[in-house]
Amino acid sequence: MTPELITFIFLALIAVASGLGMLFSRNAVYSAIYLIINFVTVAVFYLLLGGAFIAVSQVAVYAGAIMVLFLFVIMLLGADRLGESKTLAWQRPLAIILAIGLIAETLFVLFFQASDLVAVQTLPEGFGSPASVGNTLFREYLLPFEVTSVLLLVAMIGAIVLTRREKTQS
Amino acid sequence: MLPVTYYVGLSAVLFAIGALGVLIRRNAIIIFMSIELMLNAANLAFVAFAREYGALSGQIFVFFVMTVAAAEVAVGLALIVAIFRTKQSIDVDQMSSLKG
Amino acid sequence: MLLSETISNTPNFFYLAPWVVFFPVIGLLINIIFGGRFSEKVIGTVASVASGLTFVVAALMVLSLRAHPEGATIPLAEWITIGELQLDWAFRVDTLSVTMMMVVGGVGTLIHIYAIGYMHEDVQYKKDPKRYRRFFVFFNLFIAAMMILVSGDNYLMLFIGWEGVGLCSFLLIGFWYEMDTLARPSTANAMAAKKAFVTNRVGDFGFLIAGMMMFWTFKSVQFDNVFLAAEHIAENQPGIILAITLFMLLGVAGKSAQIPLYVWLPDAMAGPTPVSALIHAATMVTAGVYLVARSAPLYSLVPQAQGVVALVGGATALFAATIAVGQYDIKKVLAYSTISQLGFMVAAVGMGAFVAGMFHLVTHAFFKALLFLSAGSVILGVERGHHHAAHKHHRRGDHHGEADFDPGDMRNMGGMRKTMPVTFWLYVIGALALAGIFPLAGFWSKDEILAEATALNFTVYILLAVAAFFTAFYMGRQIWMVFFGQPKHEAAGHAEESPLVITVPLMILAALSILGGALNLPGVHTFTEWLEHTFEAFEVHVHVGEFNIIVAITSTILALVAIGLSWLLYGRRTVSRDQPDPLKRILGPIFVGMENKWWIDELYWAVILNPYVALARFTADVIDGRFWHDWFHDKVIAGTYQWLSKTFLDAWFDQRGIDGFANGLAQAVKELAQRLRGIQTGFVRNYALSVFIGVVVILGYLILQ
Numbered sequence: 006m007t008p009e010l011i012t013f014i015f016l017a018l019i020a021v022a023s024g025l026g027m028l029f030s031r032n033a034v035y036s037a038i039y040l041i042i043n044f045v046t047v048a049v050f051y052l053l054l055g056g057a058f059i060a061v062s063q064v065a066v067y068a069g070a071i072m073v074l075f076l077f078v079i080m081l082l083g084a085d086r087l088g089e090s091k092t093l094a095w096q097r098p099l100a101i102i103l104a105i106g107l108i109a110e111t112l113f114v115l116f117f118q119a120s121d122l123v124a125v126q127t128l129p130e131g132f133g134s135p136a137s138v139g140n141t142l143f144r145e146y147l148l149p150f151e152v153t154s155v156l157l158l159v160a161m162i163g164a165i166v167l168t169r170r171e172k173t174q175s
Numbered sequence: 176m177l178p179v180t181y182y183v184g185l186s187a188v189l190f191a192i193g194a195l196g197v198l199i200r201r202n203a204i205i206i207f208m209s210i211e212l213m214l215n216a217a218n219l220a221f222v223a224f225a226r227e228y229g230a231l232s233g234q235i236f237v238f239f240v241m242t243v244a245a246a247e248v249a250v251g252l253a254l255i256v257a258i259f260r261t262k263q264s265i266d267v268d269q270m271s272s273l274k275g
Numbered sequence: 276m277l278l279s280e281t282i283s284n285t286p287n288f289f290y291l292a293p294w295v296v297f298f299p300v301i302g303l304l305i306n307i308i309f310g311g312r313f314s315e316k317v318i319g320t321v322a323s324v325a326s327g328l329t330f331v332v333a334a335l336m337v338l339s340l341r342a343h344p345e346g347a348t349i350p351l352a353e354w355i356t357i358g359e360l361q362l363d364w365a366f367r368v369d370t371l372s373v374t375m376m377m378v379v380g381g382v383g384t385l386i387h388i389y390a391i392g393y394m395h396e397d398v399q400y401k402k403d404p405k406r407y408r409r410f411f412v413f414f415n416l417f418i419a420a421m422m423i424l425v426s427g428d429n430y431l432m433l434f435i436g437w438e439g440v441g442l443c444s445f446l447l448i449g450f451w452y453e454m455d456t457l458a459r460p461s462t463a464n465a466m467a468a469k470k471a472f473v474t475n476r477v478g479d480f481g482f483l484i485a486g487m488m489m490f491w492t493f494k495s496v497q498f499d500n501v502f503l504a505a506e507h508i509a510e511n512q513p514g515i516i517l518a519i520t521l522f523m524l525l526g527v528a529g530k531s532a533q534i535p536l537y538v539w540l541p542d543a544m545a546g547p548t549p550v551s552a553l554i555h556a557a558t559m560v561t562a563g564v565y566l567v568a569r570s571a572p573l574y575s576l577v578p579q580a581q582g583v584v585a586l587v588g589g590a591t592a593l594f595a596a597t598i599a600v601g602q603y604d605i606k607k608v609l610a611y612s613t614i615s616q617l618g619f620m621v622a623a624v625g626m627g628a629f630v631a632g633m634f635h636l637v638t639h640a641f642f643k644a645l646l647f648l649s650a651g652s653v654i655l656g657v658e659r660g661h662h663h664a665a666h667k668h669h670r671r672g673d674h675h676g677e678a679d680f681d682p683g684d685m686r687n688m689g690g691m692r693k694t695m696p697v698t699f700w701l702y703v704i705g706a707l708a709l710a711g712i713f714p715l716a717g718f719w720s721k722d723e724i725l726a727e728a729t730a731l732n733f734t735v736y737i738l739l740a741v742a743a744f745f746t747a748f749y750m751g752r753q754i755w756m757v758f759f760g761q762p763k764h765e766a767a768g769h770a771e772e773s774p775l776v777i778t779v780p781l782m783i784l785a786a787l788s789i790l791g792g793a794l795n796l797p798g799v800h801t802f803t804e805w806l807e808h809t810f811e812a813f814e815v816h817v818h819v820g821e822f823n824i825i826v827a828i829t830s831t832i833l834a835l836v837a838i839g840l841s842w843l844l845y846g847r848r849t850v851s852r853d854q855p856d857p858l859k860r861i862l863g864p865i866f867v868g869m870e871n872k873w874w875i876d877e878l879y880w881a882v883i884l885n886p887y888v889a890l891a892r893f894t895a896d897v898i899d900g901r902f903w904h905d906w907f908h909d910k911v912i913a914g915t916y917q918w919l920s921k922t923f924l925d926a927w928f929d930q931r932g933i934d935g936f937a938n939g940l941a942q943a944v945k946e947l948a949q950r951l952r953g954i955q956t957g958f959v960r961n962y963a964l965s966v967f968i969g970v971v972v973i974l975g976y977l978i979l980q
Contacts (some may be wrong), residue, residue, distance in 0.1 A: 043189075055226050100195055141235055
């Protein structure tokens with residue numbers, strides 16, 4: 006039991022627990038808060054894996070921007086709760102069985118068929134630092150980077166168009 | 176350094192939880208959050224493999240996934256707002272006009 | 276020396292030969308496509324120029340042939356290649372074919388020009404000016420077909436032209452198909468056209484048989500191949516050549532109006548006069564003579580066939596001449612005269628006097644075209660006179676005008692010497708040429724035939740000499756009746772002379788009729804030497820007809836006596852319309868026979884046509900109608916079929932089998948769809964579940980694989 010493993014198990018438990026919390030909360034606001042906890046935990050995993058820049062982005066973009074947007078919409082619509090419904094009651098157990106099946110399959114693959122995965126022991130200097138990520142991004146991935154900027158612009162316009170009220174009604 | 180399989184296994188568990196959320200919840204916003212969780216699970220796997228091979232491309236990919244997720248959330252939430260305006264509800268089960 | 280040098284330096288124009296066909300075709304296409312917008316004069320000019328250009332081409336051929344008398348074969352296209360049969364569309368340029376081209380192009384062009392004026396009045400008279408264009412289209416088509424006939428390099432091409440001119444003949448005889456010659460509503464003209472066509476079919480059948488036998492024997496129908504092999508075949512199988520030549524004679528009898536198939540030609544006069552002149556006097560009917568002359572290498576191998584041909588020609592010459600004596604219609608007389616003269620030609624080529632026959636063909640084309648066209652001018656003049664007279668009556672309120680007035684009946688004419696002086700003189704020149712009076716063209720050509728006949732076949736000479744006597748007689752009779760004495764009808768008295776467009780071509784033809792004899796004067800023999808090149812290529816001996824002074828004097832005396840006799844009977848005093856023909860009193864029943872064409876048409880009706888019609892009725896009504904149609908088709912075939920289709924195919928196979936399958940399929944799909952629609956719940960989560968099941972199952976499959 007190395008300290009590393011202990012840390013991993015501890016964080017993994019938090020991650021799974023917060024995921025399940027998000028899943029089973031009646032109130033959407035709680036779900037959102039559980040998800041934020043989950044994202045922060047994952048950001049810590051990123052740090053452990055040598056992705057400093059990504060970890061910071063994760064906290065800033067996901068836990069910060071995106072989840073705030075979720076909370077904002079939940080508050081705006083006032084639809085934080087939904088009444089109990091009987092539709093598709095039979096789907097729930099089937100879905101749980103399938104999810105367990107999926108996990109079992111993945112673990113089977115990981116531990117019985119891909120167990121020879123050995124990590125690189127010596128990482129390059131400054132692996133995952135903002136400088137190296139920036140270098141790679143602007144050297145090798147310049148075009149996709151620019152395309153994502155267009156994607157964001159399109160998404161922005163789309164969001165505005167979708168939520169705009171028709172002026173002709175008033 | 177832990178074997179990368181641990182991280183990938185965790186990623187699979189989180190993914191399954193996200194998928195389960197999509198399948199069993201009726202609240203459109205929570206379904207959306209579950210989708211975000213699934214994306215995160217995938218990102219975790221990416222970063223784990225990037226560490227495994229000592230290649231930065233995996234992290235760059237996560238960066239792009241985050242961008243796409245941000246765009247997706249912006250449009251998706253706008254859609255939910257628009258649906259709520261017409262249906263006064265965000266229960267996906269009420270949107271079943273495609274029933275055969 | 277100088278002249279011959281010039282000649283041998285003359286460039287050779289043989290390659291232009293196909294244009295004798297192309298020019299008239301271009302002309303008729305222009306008139307078909309653009310003629311609707313042209314005036315009558317332009318239409319006529321286009322057609323005449325097209326025809327005139329063929330004459331120019333023919334003249335160039337003559338020039339080239341003088342330098343290269345051996346001629347040439349100009350291949351245009353490969354036409355048919357089936358097994359051993361290999362046929363090209365090739366043009367044969369030799370002295371014989373070019374002679375025909377000259378006649379067709381030259382006389383044809385003059386008649387085209389004449390027709391510009393004649394048809395103008397004809398369409399006015401028949402009240403259908405729109406048909407003017409059609410006439411010239413047909414006329415150009417005829418020139419094209421006739422050129423194909425004379426220029427073909429094999430018997431099949433010749434046959435194509437042969438049928439083409441037959442078609443044009445049919446179209447033009449029936450040009451006014453909805454009326455008779457007096458423009459009354461009737462099927463008479465159409466019947467005449469049909470008679471010509473059907474009679475020619477009988478002859479064409481003979482020609483076809485001859486052609487097939489030829490192919491069977493020689494494995495070719497190309498002239499050179501046939502003629503070169505003929506001698507060898509004649510030694511081994513003389514019967515074959517005899518059969519071929521005799522079947523060919525049947526074709527000749529059809530096209531050139533010889534016994535027994537001549538009956539169509541008099542009826543063919545139903546066509547407009549230019550048609551009678553061009554097709555039924557000058558060119559098409561001479562195709563048979565051309566065919567025999569072209570096949571000279573075959574005929575000269577079988578003397579029996581030559582004898583038959585000569586006898587047929589001689590008999591026709593005499594027989595038709597007797598009928599011509601008893602006719603009253605100005606064109607009918609000329610028609611029988613044409614048959615008679617064709618008899619002279621056929622007799623000549625039959626005897627082996629090919630040059631004499633061709634010579635007479637050329638001169639006859641000149642003077643018979645002249646006679647027909649002058650007769651047309653006379654008829655037009657009488658029509659004008661009739662119109663004039665009727666107009667006068669009309670003004671006086673006198674409505675007795677005869678609807679049935681026949682402008683072609685010689686009994687209505689008389690005294691037209693004064694009203695139509697130009698036509699009169701032209702007609703006299705034609706008549707004297709035909710009668711064989713020295714020194715006109717007919718004298719030389721007819722005399723050459725007679726002189727040859729004394730040497731080659733004396734029976735035929737007797738027949739022809741008597742026929743020549745009758746020829747002079749009936750031409751004299753016609754002249755006296757039409758142009759001398761007192762007008763026997765108001766219309767003749769008021770007749771008017773024809774315009775220049777009609778008379779100028781006549782004058783040219785008259786000049787040719789006078790001078791045509793110069794082609795082959797005794798002792799000079801230009802024409803004989805000219806044709807020798809073609810005939811001697813296949814070792815056909817060309818008989819150089821020596822001038823026989825006794826024959827010449829005999830026939831001249833005979834002609835003069837005949838003309839004198841006709842003056843005694845018709846010229847001395849006017850025979851009024853109501854009086855019977857003076858000859859009738861003298862000859863009695865013989866003249867009745869001449870008048871009624873020896874009842875040959877009636878004989879054909881009684882012996883061939885009536886039994887044939889009865890047989891046709893029987894087969895149509897009883898065999899086809901009652902047995903085949905009513906019983907066999909309706910009862911047996913249709914009945915069985917209906918029973919089969921109703922009970923078996925319809926009720927059982929179609930309704931139960933095919934419909935059942937189709938309906939059952941539809942029903943099954945419908946029920947399946949009814950059940951499957953439950954899957955489509957409309958819940959998004961449900962669809963996501965399906966995807967998820969798919970993911971888990973496929974992943975499981977990949978792991979276990």
